[in-house]
Amino acid sequence: METKETALIYSSRTSKQQKFDKRLISHIVSLVEQGVPRKDLILAYGMSSRSLEAWLFQHGYRSGNKSYTESERRSVVRAIESGMSLKQARISFNISSASLINQWIKRFKQENSELRDFSSLDMSKNQQTPETSESLELQALKKALAEANLKIRALDTMIDIAEDQLKIDIRKKSGARQSSK
Known part of the structure; x- marks a missing residue:
């Protein structure tokens, strides 16, 4: 059974002040969940590490610093x-x-x-x-x-x-x- 890889369609940013497309944000979060290094994603998509952390938090992705009761x-x-x-x-x-x-x-x-x-x-x-x-x-x-x-x-x-x-x-x-x- 073959899996077809579909291209991600999203609107690109024209300036640094413009917000990222929500589909792109979801795609980036899924890449982090798959194990892609965060530094690579930050360089590839031109975002700040704080933005990436905020997106991960919004999407419920918790890594590393788990708090224990x-x-x-x-x-x-x-x-x-x-x-x-x-x-x-x-x-x-x-x-x-x-x-x-x-x-x-x-x-x-x-x-x-x-x-x-x-x-x-x-x-x-x-x-x-x-x-x-x-x-x-x-x-x-x-x-x-x-x-x-x-x-x-x-x-x-x-x-x-x-x-x-x-x-x-x-x-x-x-x-x-x-x-x-």
Whole structure:
């Protein structure tokens, strides 16, 4: 079966201020999607790199700088912590850079160490023997406050993940009225 290559018909520009033909823009975007180097296209069609990036963005072409959600990052880090190698994680999660994964690991280890600091702080306080009942009460209140703050952080994280995955706003907006039932 033969495929016929049809010539692209578009109106050429007479000046630099004139806009590019929409058919030509679509053709250029399809060439980028096929793997033609952008520099070659910029030279061949006489456009700026910013114009090309804007066209790619308008046509929904996303390359290179993919943004990852918080839950995706956590999934990658959990997979690596459970024994997956960096190379395997890059391939299975389609991540372009190992250094990006290393940044995520470092950040999540830092967050986990902050959480561990709360519990180690509580343990060190329990080993001390306070002499008055007021200091005991103060110590209990500080421990309850630390636990409440930890619980708030955990719930905020859960809400963030749920909002990312479900694509809905869960938190109440300020000034919102309650519905009358």
